[in-house]
Amino acid sequence: MKLSLFEDYQPIAAIAVTPSGVKRLLSLCDATDAILWIPASCQGAIEGTTHPKVQVYTGSLTDHLAQIWPDCRALIFCLATGAVVRAIAPLLQHKSIDPAVVVVDEAGKFTISLCSGHQGGADSLTQAVAYQIGATPVLTGASSALQLPGIDVLGVPCGWTRGEGNWTAVSAAIARQEPVEVIQEVGCTLWQENLPEDHPFVLESPDNSKRPKARVWISAIQRQFAPDSEFPKVQWHPRVLWVGVGCERGTSRRVVETAIAQVCQSHHFAQGAIAGIATIDIKADEVGLLELCEARQWPLKTFASEVLKSVAVPTPSTVVEQEVGTPSVAEAAAIMAAQEWNSPGETSNSLLVSKQIFRLEGEPGAVTVAIAQAEREYTGREGKLWLVGTGPGALNQMTPAAQTAIATADLVIGYTLYIDLIKPLLRPGQLVQSLPITQERQRAELAIAFAQGGLTVAVISSGDAGIYGMAGLVLEQLREGGWDGKTPGVQVFPGITALQAAASRVGTPLMHDFCAISLSDLLTPWAMIEKRLEAAAAADFVVALYNPRSRTRTEQIAIAQGIFLKHRKADTPVAIVRSAYREDEQITLTTLEQLLENPIDMLSTILIGNQSTSLYENWMITPRGYLGFETP
Secondary structure (H helix, E strand, O other), X not given: OOOOOOHHHOOEEEEEOOHHHHHHHHHHHHHHOOEEEEEHHHHHHOOOXXXXXXXXXXXXXXXXXXXXXXXXXXXXXXXXXXXXXXXXXXXXXXXXXXXXXXXXXXXXXXXXXXXXXXOOOHHHHHHHHHHHHOOEEEOOOHHHHOOXXXXXXXXXXXOOEXXXXXXXXXXXXXXXXXXXXXXXXXXXXXXHHHOOOOOOEEXXXXXXXXXXXXXXXXXXXXXXXXXXXXXXXXXXXXXXXXXXXXXOOOOOHHHHHHHHHHHHHHOOEOHHHEEEEEEEHHHOOOHHHHHHHHHHOOOEEXXXXXXXXXXXXXXXXXXXXXXXXXXXXXXXXXXXXXXXOOXXXXXXXXXXXXXXXXXXXXXXXXEEXXXXXXXXXXXXXXXXXXXXXXXXXXXXXXXXXXXXXXXXXXXXXXXXXXXXXXXXXXXXXXXXXXXXXXXXXXXXXXXXXXXXXXOEEEEEEOEOOOOOOHHHHHHHHHHHOOOOOOOOEEEEEOXXXXXXXXXXXXXXXXXXXXXEEEOOOOOOOHHHHXXXXXXXXXXXXXXXXXXXXXXXXXXXXHHHHHHHHXXXXXXXXXXXXXXXXXXOOEEEEEEOOOHHHOOOOOOEEEEEOOOXXXXXXXXXXXXXXXXXXXXX
């Protein structure tokens, strides 16, 4: 199933008013699923009479923009920046509600984030468009220049709710690189691990040398800030609170809503920190609950009485048990809902508020409310897994789709070296998790967990993700977890493989039948690897050897050489290519007999020719026609 890299920006409108602008944006519309609006005078720039992505507007551009503006989440112009400013000026209201506005110059050299860079997503869209067309993204915000996350969008990837505070003043303090204290009580802390060394955030108790000029609270607590305070503060509320509800049949939405509001107020909880409602399954059709959840966009989690009965609670009721088969609904449901968002095996008591019973004069029914806190936040989104092949390591060897996938992901996960190679693609404030080379399974588990939590996760592999890469491990573990094949959505982005990159640096060694064999026995028994080496050598395949030698695995390459020498001449051409297309690239042309006399490590790919392969002027050539054995 193909997933759109630009889904989060839809609907997108693209606007061009010149023939060259139309041609510039037309191919981009295919990638972004945008509708391209053009004046009638530019219809001649479209090959044929119609195009599914093109619509013609009549009248002035200003009038047309006024019509489509309310329905767009993003607009991409191929127009002079000044003209765009004048056209959209009457439509701008506030950065919190205005759509993203991006400008592409007619030469296709630059993409400019013009309006709503943070909250509207124009900065990230600008980068994504730039990678699609091979342009340079231009971001002019202070946080981008400092390589910092915009404080007003800090919690967006994890579904946090933006609370009250003086956002302008706190953002200004960050832009001035003044110390800004961060007090985080709940929610994902991964954003802290990817800050630049000179960031202004004070993440621990401040000392006298770092007296903060502003503060950021990340908490489930609702704090009251004095509006005229000279010390600006803001608050984010990760959605970690699960509200357990038990109610009489026919209880109105107003009763449930009022009860939750009163409990939150008395315990100083932010309603923005509520993840959802939990109850017993026989209440799944309760109208008041359904109306409230729809209005607040809260999920309604239901549990069978047998499940709730197994939960230890502080205030069980025999009366409730006689009526519905479990001594607790509100408390047990809240605990069970929170448990689903805890780490595997985590069984700590998460109940914050024991059950409280409410009635409201003049309204039917009664409600019981309890609150539990989860370890991880609820995002309210369906996650995605981008399995991305980054090619040999140079950015210009990556596909535009692969670059865009990395740039648009909420979280990028990969081996530390590969993360370093793609750093220029990362956005300021983007979540990144790098792990050592031996922790492939941990990377896959982490990526799946975050995607199941609602994030878009890019898992990167060098070369092609589906060839000795992470794609296989991720899909295996999804299958083992009972994945339905749809959620989270998965897409594999191909990359230039190591054998292709190595071959391109030495000539045409792969011009005839070839195969690839990894000498790593971490996931494949060595006996099977030897069997494959024997078969490939005997069949006279050109062979690419992956993972030929490590610090602890040194004998396998010698065994492989011995096997090939049984079937091929000692002077069979061999190429050793280390770190193809990277700054420390090393290329060695040698023979099968002299193979071990050269440096070889895990970053090397070895190409062993067949009987037709030869060396000519430092080029390794395998003919298209087979010139080896003569047929009898």
